[in-house]
Amino acid sequence: MRTGKARTYCVEVSIGGKNHVVESTAYPLEDGLSIITKDITERKRAEEALQKSEAKFAVAFNSSPQMMAINSLRDGRMIEVNDSFFRGLGQSREAVLGRIITEIGVIDVAQRDRIRSVMEEKGSVEGLEIHARTKGEDRIALLSAAVVSLE
DSSP: OBOSOOEEEEEEEEETTEEEEEEEEEEEETTEEEEEEEEOHHHHHHHHHHHHHHHHHHHHHHHOSSOOEEEOTTTOBEEEEOHHHHHHHTOOHHHHTTSBHHHHTSSOHHHHHHHHHHHHHHSEEEEEEEEEEETTEEEEEEEEEEOOOOO
């Protein structure tokens, strides 16, 4: 029968001359202690690789001089945009994030539907000419995009 609160520890150990990360959970019992240990080295390596990949993406996305956005294919809701997008629109982060691109006034509903149709059919688009409105001016722009699952 278990008593007390279980505690989990992660430690780095050397096994056969190689470093491993192990996770041990200690369960206090009435007559002693039960300890379960598992090697989580690969999980830790995958987490570190993911963190590095996310950091590289963030630098590339946020430092790009091009207007870049991540939005929902379903409704065009703005999930994330880079600083160049804000500067290009002349709007604040609060005015853009979470809103639908047609509400912001960048493109109209017909263009959003055309873009969504191409994206659903082909999975990506490159150099699609669109009419966009930035800083209150109508402009012709080239749109490149790809469908990516964020879940």
